[in-house]
Amino acid sequence: MRRRPLRALCLLTLTAPLLTLAGCVEVDGRGAALAPHYAQPFVSVAPVAPAPVPTGYDAKADAAGAVAAALARSRRDGRPVLVEFGASWCVDCQALAQRTTEPAVRLLLQRDYRLVTVDVGHFDRNTALAARWIDLKRSGIPALVVLNPDGSVRATTQDGSFAGARTLSSDAIAGQLVAWLYPVHPSSRS
Structure with a gap:
């Protein structure tokens, strides 16, 4: 017992x-x-109103105006602006657009970024806008530029890392989006 x-x-x-x-x-x-x-x-953190996540390229859109409007909203809420240069005929651009509909990527884009898609046609449309930040001939499309709220460049895919977007998983894309939000500075590495 x-x-x-x-x-x-x-x-x-x-x-x-x-x-x-x-x-x-x-x-x-x-x-x-x-x-x-x-x-x-x-x-708890203050709720964030989800930002729109476009999945196509509008050839008639005022791309410069859309980027300027996104930067103005970004200055108010602090979210970086993600500018995606691509075209409807581009298979990798369509693959990237498809990945943005997957939950992990979509949530990051809605909550943490202001996404603007810019149609470059057959490299005959909005190329002057792209040239402000990236060389499309070197990077290929889709080409991404992340702008801070003040308009300075935070990151680009100048290395062509998204030009083969059809081979990227949604986890790889989400991982890159998070890495751009929280860059590791060389001085903080051990």
């Missing part, structure tokens, strides 16, 4: 410190469990 209470005491003695460390149970000075309390949730 003594075995059961001893087992329960041993179990409580072994698990109480673990539960205490996990923040689930408080113990008094004798090691006896007090009333349980629950971990507090993360601090």
Whole structure:
């Protein structure tokens, strides 16, 4: 008969410190469990109105005006502007557009960026706008430019890393979007 209470005491003695460390149970000075309390949730942040996520290229759109309007909104809410240069005929541009409909990518774009798609036609449309930030002949399309709210360049795909977008997974795209949000500075590397 003594075995059961001893087992329960041993179990409580072994698990109480673990539960205490996990923040689930408080113990008094004798090691006896007090009333349980629950971990507090993360601090809430102000809700963010989702930004639109275009998935096509409008040949008739005022691309410069759209970028300027996105930058104006960006100055108010701090989200960077992601400018995507591409064309409807481009298979990789269409693959990237398809990836933006997948939940992980779409959520990042809606919450953390202001996306503007710019049609470059057959490299005969909006090329002067693109030339402000990126060399389309070198980068290929789709070409992406991330602008800070002040209009300065945060990142580009000048290396052509998105020109083969059909080979990129939605996880790879989401990972790159997060990396652009939180760049690692050389001085912070160990």
